[in-house]
Amino acid sequence: MGDAALGKLMLQLRSLYGGDHEQALLQLAREIGAERTAALIEQARLPRLCCPRCTHNGFYRHGKANNLQRYRCRRCGRTFNCLTNTPLARLRLKDRWLAYFDSLRDPACTVHRAADQVGVHANTSFRWRHRMLDWVKYDRPRTLQGIVEVDETFLLESEKGNKQLVHRRARKRGGVARRRGISAEQVNIVVARDRTGGTVDFVAGRGALKAASLDTHLLPKLERGVLLVTDGNPVYAHFACKAGIRHRGLNLSQGIRVEGDLHIQNVNGYHSRFKEWLRHFHGVATRYLNNYLGWRWAIDMRRIDDATRFLRAALGVFTT
Ligand SMILES: [Zn+2]
Numbered sequence: 001m002g003d004a005a006l007g008k009l010m011l012q013l014r015s016l017y018g019g020d021h022e023q024a025l026l027q028l029a030r031e032i033g034a035e036r037t038a039a040l041i042e043q044a045r046l047p048r049l050c051c052p053r054c055t056h057n058g059f060y061r062h063g064k065a066n067n068l069q070r071y072r073c074r075r076c077g078r079t080f081n082c083l084t085n086t087p088l089a090r091l092r093l094k095d096r097w098l099a100y101f102d103s104l105r106d107p108a109c110t111v112h113r114a115a116d117q118v119g120v121h122a123n124t125s126f127r128w129r130h131r132m133l134d135w136v137k138y139d140r141p142r143t144l145q146g147i148v149e150v151d152e153t154f155l156l157e158s159e160k161g162n163k164q165l166v167h168r169r170a171r172k173r174g175g176v177a178r179r180r181g182i183s184a185e186q187v188n189i190v191v192a193r194d195r196t197g198g199t200v201d202f203v204a205g206r207g208a209l210k211a212a213s214l215d216t217h218l219l220p221k222l223e224r225g226v227l228l229v230t231d232g233n234p235v236y237a238h239f240a241c242k243a244g245i246r247h248r249g250l251n252l253s254q255g256i257r258v259e260g261d262l263h264i265q266n267v268n269g270y271h272s273r274f275k276e277w278l279r280h281f282h283g284v285a286t287r288y289l290n291n292y293l294g295w296r297w298a299i300d301m302r303r304i305d306d307a308t309r310f311l312r313a314a315l316g317v318f319t320t
Pocket residue numbers: 051052053054055056073074075076077078
């Protein structure tokens with residue numbers, strides 16, 4: 001906040017002495033909160049800011065709006081700010097964002113409880129949750145190396161929150177699959193983890209695992225010379241053979257869980273933690289599953305230890 005704005009507020013405070021001074025103080029606190037958030041946003045984004053239309057990195061200051069500095073591109077004239085084209089663009093009430101990021105660090109804090117704590121409507125709380133998580137999911141290691149454990153787990157497909165149920169009638173919350181075994185009602189989540197703790201996870205589609213999704217999501221993440229360790233699902237053997245990757249499938253059906261250094265206990269541990277953590281949410285919509293995977297990953301890797309780091313991650317600025 002500039003000196004002039006602060007002076008104006010102080011004058012307002014004095015003139016509102018009486019029943020309204022509390023309101024004026026609250027307004028002052030909100031203004032300071034919004035300015036602090038705006039400063040953190042600028043700090044995170046300004047070093048890499050460029051014109052959203054032509055990507056030119058020459059621009060000049062062009063007024064201020066909603067606590068944020070506006071800029072104008074020197075080449076094409078487009079105006080923008082540090083939130084333009086980010087998931088947080090046009091979200092209001094910046095004074096409450098850091099408190100909301102704090103609430104997101106506690107999965108037991110439901111959408112409704114976070115709304116009450118922070119002082120926003122429940123619909124706003126839900127919208128904020130997913131906007132704030134939208135880019136957090138892109139924080140992943142570039143590659144995995146050495147011994148890489150891979151395994152898949154399944155979640156019952158859910159259209160929670162979807163008004164138009166295209167695929168089938170709504171199932172009650174926490175329901176069970178109608179068919180036994182793996183079917184298209186189940187969403188396949190693959191986790192790959194190396195021995196340095198580097199972890200990649202992705203939604204591999206509905207039903208049984210297909211080699212094509214490993215080609216798309218896993219192959220680009222594997223360094224040369226990795227040794228893939230799996231549960232012996234033939235899809236992994238097929239994928240590894242085609243890609244020229246060394247592979248060891250454990251014969252779990254014969255009770256062989258460990259062969260020397262080779263096991264998949266780290267990924268299975270990751271699956272368990274993820275599923276246990278998901279229970280807080282009483283079922284999550286499949287279309288948001290990637291957000292939840294990214295959120296869980298960021299917690300597991302200690303990437304969002306405080307509200308400021310969380311805000312930076314939400315803007316795609318990750319700690320190295
Ligand atoms: Zn431009």
